[in-house]
Amino acid sequence: RPIEIGIDAPDEQSGQKVKIGIYFATWWALNVVFNIYNKKVLNAFPYPWLTSTLSLACGSLMMLVSWVTRVADAPKTDLDFWKTLFPVAVAHTIGHVAATVSMSKVAVSFTHIIKSGEPAFSVLVSSLFLGETFPLPVYLSLLPIIGGCALAAVTELNFNMIGFMGAMISNLAFVFRNIFSKKGMKGKSVSGMNYYACLSMMSLLILTPFAIAVEGPQMWAAGWQNAVSQIGPNFVWWVVAQSVFYHLYNQVSYMSLDQISPLTFSVGNTMKRISVIVASIIIFQNPVKPVNALGAAIAILGTFIYSQAKQ
Numbered sequence: 001r002p003i004e005i006g007i008d009a010p011d012e013q014s015g016q017k018v019k020i021g022i023y024f025a026t027w028w029a030l031n032v033v034f035n036i037y038n039k040k041v042l043n044a045f046p047y048p049w050l051t052s053t054l055s056l057a058c059g060s061l062m063m064l065v066s067w068v069t070r071v072a073d074a075p076k077t078d079l080d081f082w083k084t085l086f087p088v089a090v091a092h093t094i095g096h097v098a099a100t101v102s103m104s105k106v107a108v109s110f111t112h113i114i115k116s117g118e119p120a121f122s123v124l125v126s127s128l129f130l131g132e133t134f135p136l137p138v139y140l141s142l143l144p145i146i147g148g149c150a151l152a153a154v155t156e157l158n159f160n161m162i163g164f165m166g167a168m169i170s171n172l173a174f175v176f177r178n179i180f181s182k183k184g185m186k187g188k189s190v191s192g193m194n195y196y197a198c199l200s201m202m203s204l205l206i207l208t209p210f211a212i213a214v215e216g217p218q219m220w221a222a223g224w225q226n227a228v229s230q231i232g233p234n235f236v237w238w239v240v241a242q243s244v245f246y247h248l249y250n251q252v253s254y255m256s257l258d259q260i261s262p263l264t265f266s267v268g269n270t271m272k273r274i275s276v277i278v279a280s281i282i283i284f285q286n287p288v289k290p291v292n293a294l295g296a297a298i299a300i301l302g303t304f305i306y307s308q309a310k311q
Ligand code: 3PG
Pocket: 095, 096, 097, 099, 100, 115, 174
């Protein structure tokens, strides 16, 4: 891991940086497309538990086909691997469904502004559960993150409590997911791509019974008919697009997590949200008050300060 230990030749180091830069740009672009289709689908078909399940199912299927056709090598796993993966999958499932429920209730931009507060959750979890302590500047950097998110939340024109709580729960769950994932990937021969594939499959098994219990086939059938009559037969392609892009952006993000620290990952993730916020405001023409935008800007700036303070 050249970037982490810094003992390789300069050429190799800059090659590694270019590779990570390409991963980041791809991750962000795929994520923007996912967010747009996901919201288009949720606007016409407000069943986030099913759409979350379909995203995982699509990714699992894509990876199974890649392994069977040998487009990708199947990972060699043992029982121990799946046991260690279980808590990661629980956190991934909760974080995923909570974010999707949030986006079904509020503007995509609002969910992502709240999700830009993830570093604050990371410090909270590391301090409370892992007993870590941080220098004072790290704690101070949380003030603009929390303050900015709070300002954006209270000035949000279409505030909704479920939307807000969904994004907050997703933050908490994803901090656990990232900490456990990095531990689970350390020293293992499973690549980032295959690790995420196994994670999708396990999350799919966890989520399916809950999705059936919370929403269920009857609601889905009626909702689907309604969506198709509103949008037309193209609706199915929107669902396919949100599912495929969900898998692809996550796969690329895990390919980067394999190469970088969880801190760099979470900062990259927050920067990703800038492109999502801007793109979704333009495409969905969400009304934004200047004070609302200011809150988002302060929160994101706080993340920059946090990353500097933590280093
Ligand atoms: C999801 O559905 O999992 C969320 O949209 C993901 O949010 P992320 O931007 O943190 O990956």
